[in-house]
Amino acid sequence: MAAAERAGMTGTMASHYAEEFARAEGGLVGADSGWFKAARRRALTHFGRIGFPTPKEEEWKYTSVAPIESRSFRLAGHPRNGLDVAELDRLRLIEAHELVFVNGYYSAQLSRLASLPAAVSVAPLSEALPDSLQEHMERQAEQPGNGFAALNAALLSDGVHIRVGSGVTLKTTLHLLFISTAPDGPTASFPRVFIEAGANSRVLIIEHYAGLTPEEYFTDALTEINVGPGATVEHYKWQMEGARGYHIGQMLVHQQRESRVTSYSVSLGAALARDDIAVSLAGEGAGASLNGLYMAKGRQHVDHHTSIDHQQPHTTSAEYYKGVLAGHARGVFDGKVVVREGAQKADAELTNKNLLLSEHAEMDTKPELQIYADDVKCSHGATVGQLDEDALFYLRSRGIEYSQATALLTYAFADDVVARIAIEPMRHAIERHLTAYLPRAALDMELL
Amino acid sequence: MLTISNLHVCIDGKPILRGIDLEVGPGEVHAIMGPNGSGKSTLAHVLAGRDAYEVTQGTVVYDGADLLAMPPEDRARRGIFLAFQYPVEIPGVNNAYFLKAALNAGRRYRGLTEFDAVEFLSLVREKMKLVHLDEALLKRSVNEGFSGGEKKRNEVFQMAVLEPRLAILDETDSGLDIDALKIVAEGVNRLRGGDRSIIVVTHYQRLLNHVLPDAVHVLSEGRIIRSGQRDLALELEERGYDWLRPNALA
Numbered sequence: 098m099a100a101a102e103r104a105g106m107t108g109t110m111a112s113h114y115a116e117e118f119a120r121a122e123g124g125l126v127g128a129d130s131g132w133f134k135a136a137r138r139r140a141l142t143h144f145g146r147i148g149f150p151t152p153k154e155e156e157w158k159y160t161s162v163a164p165i166e167s168r169s170f171r172l173a174g175h176p177r178n179g180l181d182v183a184e185l186d187r188l189r190l191i192e193a194h195e196l197v198f199v200n201g202y203y204s205a206q207l208s209r210l211a212s213l214p215a216a217v218s219v220a221p222l223s224e225a226l227p228d229s230l231q232e233h234m235e236r237q238a239e240q241p242g243n244g245f246a247a248l249n250a251a252l253l254s255d256g257v258h259i260r261v262g263s264g265v266t267l268k269t270t271l272h273l274l275f276i277s278t279a280p281d282g283p284t285a286s287f288p289r290v291f292i293e294a295g296a297n298s299r300v301l302i303i304e305h306y307a308g309l310t311p312e313e314y315f316t317d318a319l320t321e322i323n324v325g326p327g328a329t330v331e332h333y334k335w336q337m338e339g340a341r342g343y344h345i346g347q348m349l350v351h352q353q354r355e356s357r358v359t360s361y362s363v364s365l366g367a368a369l370a371r372d373d374i375a376v377s378l379a380g381e382g383a384g385a386s387l388n389g390l391y392m393a394k395g396r397q398h399v400d401h402h403t404s405i406d407h408q409q410p411h412t413t414s415a416e417y418y419k420g421v422l423a424g425h426a427r428g429v430f431d432g433k434v435v436v437r438e439g440a441q442k443a444d445a446e447l448t449n450k451n452l453l454l455s456e457h458a459e460m461d462t463k464p465e466l467q468i469y470a471d472d473v474k475c476s477h478g479a480t481v482g483q484l485d486e487d488a489l490f491y492l493r494s495r496g497i498e499y500s501q502a503t504a505l506l507t508y509a510f511a512d513d514v515v516a517r518i519a520i521e522p523m524r525h526a527i528e529r530h531l532t533a534y535l536p537r538a539a540l541d542m543e544l545l
Numbered sequence: 546m547l548t549i550s551n552l553h554v555c556i557d558g559k560p561i562l563r564g565i566d567l568e569v570g571p572g573e574v575h576a577i578m579g580p581n582g583s584g585k586s587t588l589a590h591v592l593a594g595r596d597a598y599e600v601t602q603g604t605v606v607y608d609g610a611d612l613l614a615m616p617p618e619d620r621a622r623r624g625i626f627l628a629f630q631y632p633v634e635i636p637g638v639n640n641a642y643f644l645k646a647a648l649n650a651g652r653r654y655r656g657l658t659e660f661d662a663v664e665f666l667s668l669v670r671e672k673m674k675l676v677h678l679d680e681a682l683l684k685r686s687v688n689e690g691f692s693g694g695e696k697k698r699n700e701v702f703q704m705a706v707l708e709p710r711l712a713i714l715d716e717t718d719s720g721l722d723i724d725a726l727k728i729v730a731e732g733v734n735r736l737r738g739g740d741r742s743i744i745v746v747t748h749y750q751r752l753l754n755h756v757l758p759d760a761v762h763v764l765s766e767g768r769i770i771r772s773g774q775r776d777l778a779l780e781l782e783e784r785g786y787d788w789l790r791p792n793a794l795a
């Protein structure tokens with residue numbers, strides 16, 4: 098595509114979203130807050146300048162967002178039209194604080210927020226916009242080279258601000274449920290999550306994206322987590338968008354001294370999904386563990402990018418991502434670890450393993466270490482393989498049908514990551530999903 | 546039970562089996578011996594249905610059916626069992642789960658009711674005793690981290706559970722200590738009887754002291770160059786294979 102034509106297209110789309118902005122601005126979150134309005138407008142201008150990323154950019158080399166760019170998604174006019182509440186109820190977790198967003202908008206009625214400890218606040222942005230968010234909001238509005246962050250800032254539909262005070266352990270899981278139903282044609286939602294974990298606090302959060310529609314829609318999500326000294330955050334992302342959904346999600350994590358973050362990113366749904374995680378280990382002794390599992394079939398495209406920045410001594414990171422690709426699916430993994438000068442005794446480990454179940458499936462994996470300190474321990478490895486023929490034959494030679502043998506081995510491949518997922522309903526959903534991948538695979542789940 | 550006629554097999558275009566004829570009747574035990582690389586395991590794998598091997602000529606009839614036309618799982622369900630020379634480690638697949646799936650696949654195929662967890666467990670406990678296999682191995686992944694001897698005994702244990710009609714033991718006696726050898730032999734002898742047939746691939750006479758064969762065959766360079774009685778095995782032990790080779794006879 099010629100550059101001028103491209104620019105023209107970006108221009109058209111930018112103007113589509115500019116129109117969308119003009120139409121919706123008065124009703125958007127923070128319409129009566131001066132700084133918020135100003136940040137939105139700057140974000141829109143920034144988006145107009147940079148537009149959607151193109152495969153010419155290194156970070157988007159294998160993932161074309163042309164299908165998102167070529168469609169005119171709109172903010173939902175009547176977000177809760179036609180919502181099947183029974184279907185929603187099936188996604189709920191027992192014993193969790195639950196915040197439900199439908200097509201980008203918070204619903205107090207569908208949410209279940211039991212009483213919280215005094216030092217914990219969980220507030221939808223549509224109900225409160227604390228000034229403390231200003232700095233974050235402004236920073237994301239004009240992130241260089243990132244059109245999706247700018248678009249999220251410009252059209253931010255709703256979100257939540259979670260603050261856990263110093264020394265507090267929030268025992269109950271926080272379940273953020275983002276439902277898409279495409280109630281009035283192809284809709285877009287722009288959720289934003291801010292998490293602030295105070296010093297020595299502990300919290301477990303699940304971001305759960307679910308599509309309850311066969312229609313097209315687009316989720317452009319942005320999450321920021323600030324982790325105070327000695328705090329522990331466990332974060333699950335459970336992406337089960339609809340088959341024609343487009344999901345772009347970014348998570349920015351900033352960790353202070355001796356803090357711990359464990360992240361589990363599970364991508365099962367969407368026609369096209371991109372998940373970016375960027376972690377700054379900004380305090381001495383901070384540690385992050387990133388786990389990932391993605392499965393794609395048919396013509397699904399799934400792309401995970403992670404980047405970990407070891408800025409201080411004694412920081413640790415351990416990354417473990419696994420992918421299963423069937424049919425004509427395409428997977429991308431890009432894991433970057435930077436150990437800065439002075440980040441001595443840093444320890445980084447990065448693993449990405451992929452299983453291709455079909456000769457038409459494709460995977461591009463790129464682990465990358467940039468090390469500028471001399472006393473560090475770093476390792477990385479990436480593999481792309483097929484099912485082990487010897488194992489397959491061994492199983493079949495005992496009478497186990499080909500499809501079941503395939504299922505067993507696929508299961509076995511994903512098992513160690515799946516086993517790390519402590520949220521039981523989530524783990525079971527993944528297991529069910531795994532079996533659904535393999536037609537006729539009547540896996541008997543009864544264990545001894 | 547099994548009739549192999551003029552079987553020719555290639556791997557990557559290279560001939561490995563070059564005209565095998567072998568008839569195994571119901572209830573018979575046949576031993577196959579022969580130098581390294583002569584094609585014994587190839588024959589065993591071809592009978593079990595490994596598709597990396599290309600059959601270029603010949604037929605194999607099992608119970609009146611064309612064996613070579615069946616996928617490996619159907620062969621197994623119809624009673625063929627291969628005890629692997631090198632049992633495969635399968636990390637992440639639970640040994641008990643695997644065996645239950647195998648057992649029930651066969652039972653379904655034969656129109657029998659499937660075993661539930663309780664029935665399966667009591668069967669398995671009984672058979673494990675037979676081969677003196679530690680029950681803890683059931684909870685581990687298939688063959689993963691098993692010692693050489695444990696792997697071999699696990700093969701015999703699986704055989705005891707699945708009760709095949711034609712068992713092919715590919716060097717199941719290699720790498721076993723003297724006690725384990727007796728245990729394995731006993732496992733094989735228990736299976737013996739009725740119309741169950743067994744093909745034993747071995748390098749050693751010692752297993753044949755316990756499992757008495759009805760016939761002994763020597764496989765060399767892809768052909769059976771000599772068939773005889775039990776005493777042929779003794780003679781081989783003493784004299785090796787060279788005297789049997791065509792050029793050595795001249």
Ligand SMILES: Nc1ncnc2c1ncn2[C@@H]1O[C@H](COP(=O)(O)OP(=O)(O)OP(=O)(O)O)[C@@H](O)[C@H]1O
Nearest residue numbers: 556557561579580581582583584585586587588630
């Ligand atoms: N997958 C393979 N690719 C190439 N050659 C093979 C393959 N499998 C077997 N062969 C070759 O076929 C020949 C026969 O091998 P086979 O394993 O059947 O011998 P064997 O009689 O069982 O030997 P041993 O007594 O050492 O177990 C050997 O030359 C071997 O190298």
Ligand SMILES: [Mg+2]
Nearest residue numbers: 585586587630
């Ligand atoms: Mg062999």
